[in-house]
Amino acid sequence: GKARLLEGRRVVITSGPTHEPIDPVRYIANRSSGKQGHAIAAAAAAAGADVVLVSGPVSLPDPAGVTVVHVETACQMQEAVDKALPADIAILAAAVADWRVKGAAAQKIKKDGSGRPPVMEFTENPDILAGIGHRGEGRPALVIGFAAETADLLANAKAKLERKGADWILANDVSTPAYGTGIMGGDANEIQILSRDGVEAWPRLDKRQVADRLVARIAAHFEPEDE
Ligand code: C5P
Numbered sequence: 001g002k003a004r005l006l007e008g009r010r011v012v013i014t015s016g017p018t019h020e021p022i023d024p025v026r027y028i029a030n031r032s033s034g035k036q037g038h039a040i041a042a043a044a045a046a047a048g049a050d051v052v053l054v055s056g057p058v059s060l061p062d063p064a065g066v067t068v069v070h071v072e073t074a075c076q077m078q079e080a081v082d083k084a085l086p087a088d089i090a091i092l093a094a095a096v097a098d099w100r101v102k103g104a105a106a107q108k109i110k111k112d113g114s115g116r117p118p119v120m121e122f123t124e125n126p127d128i129l130a131g132i133g134h135r136g137e138g139r140p141a142l143v144i145g146f147a148a149e150t151a152d153l154l155a156n157a158k159a160k161l162e163r164k165g166a167d168w169i170l171a172n173d174v175s176t177p178a179y180g181t182g183i184m185g186g187d188a189n190e191i192q193i194l195s196r197d198g199v200e201a202w203p204r205l206d207k208r209q210v211a212d213r214l215v216a217r218i219a220a221h222f223e224p225e226d227e
Contacts, residue, residue, distance in 0.1 A: 004048035005219035010087040011049045012140070013041045014094035014128060016056035018074045022120065023105035030095035033185045034058035036146075036207045037093030041066045043211035044091075047219070052084040056094055074100065074125035081128055089218060090140040092129040095148070100125050133165025142221060144168045144214075148184070150175035157194050169194045170214070193217070 015037020019027040034055060041053040042063035051066045054077055062068040069080045074096045081090075099122035109118055129145040145166040147157040150173070157171035171192045172183055179185040190204040202213065 005215060006044055006089075007048035009044075009049045009089060009218075009222070011041075011044045011051045011089045011091065012054070012081055012084045012087040013037055013044070013051065013091045014054045014056075014077060014081060014096070015041065016058040016060075017095045018056045018077055018097045018125075019072050020074065020097045020100040020125070021072075021104040022101050023107065023109045025108050028097060028099075028101070029057075030097055031179055031184050032056070032058075032095035033180075034060050035185075035187065036189055036210065037091070038063055039207045039211035040091055040093060040214060043208070043215045044089075044218075047215045049089075052087070054080040054084065054094070056096075073097075074128070078126045078128050078131070081132070085132075085140070086138050087140045088222075089142045089144070090132050091144045091214075092132070093146050094128070096125060096128060098125055099123065127164065129166060130164040133167075142167050142218060144170065144218075147171040148174045154192065154194070154199065157192070161194055161196070167195060 016034035017030045017032040019029045021027050038060050041051050045051045045063060045065035053066045054069045054071060056071060056077065071077045071080050077094060102121040102123040133143045143166050145160065145164055147160045147169050149156045153171050153173050157169045161169045171194060172189055174184050183189055187206055188204055189207050189210045191202045191210055193200045
């Protein structure tokens with residue numbers, strides 16, 4: 001049955017966007033509702049896993065039965081993930097900002113009347129998935145990332161699998177309609193799951209169904225004889 005497929009497994013999941021401050025009242029961010037990552041956390045917990053969900057700012061409730069760590073920035077997310085390890089499974093679903101503003105202002109930036117907008121310098125954020133994927137000692141047995149692409153989906157996802165040292169990449173095409181009506185912000189997702197063994201295309205499913213399917217696939221990976 002559906003019961004306790006991940007009993008005794010420790011899972012760390014990231015979800016949502018990160019917010020990178022410009023000043024105390026402004027930030028840059030990626031578009032992410034957190035719906036898919038949160039659904040995976042809920043499904044893994046329902047399957048008996050011990051789940052730590054590291055969530056960026058989202059407007060979703062904390063999933064039941066999950067330890068949730070709320071963070072804002074990529075650096076905070078990385079630190080929270082590090083603290084949550086060791087784990088058997090890492091699922092990095094967050095839309096982490098690739099850059100943060102270098103030397104964010106301590107006070108609100110004001111228009112100075114010159115008509116010249118402020119100039120911002122950026123610095124690269126840590127890649128949480130790559131850090132875990134390429135870990136030697138203490139690497140989770142299964143490291144899963146996402147690739148949201150607007151072009152060359154499979155080529156980009158394959159490159160990501162290699163570059164980030166992931167075992168599986170869940171790739172989806174986000175070149176769809178406006179936020180909330182397409183895959184970004186919407187309730188449905190259309191996944192192609194890449195591993196070193198090949199590609200598997202899933203039909204368009206509700207994000208909760210994607211989560212259940214992923215949990216079942218993870219369980220089968222650990223205990224193939226149960227299939
Ligand atoms: O390179 P890109 O951001 O498209 O890769 C997406 C995958 O990498 C996702 O699994 C995302 O959570 C992860 N990622 C990360 N840390 C970053 C950037 C991306 O964990 N700084």
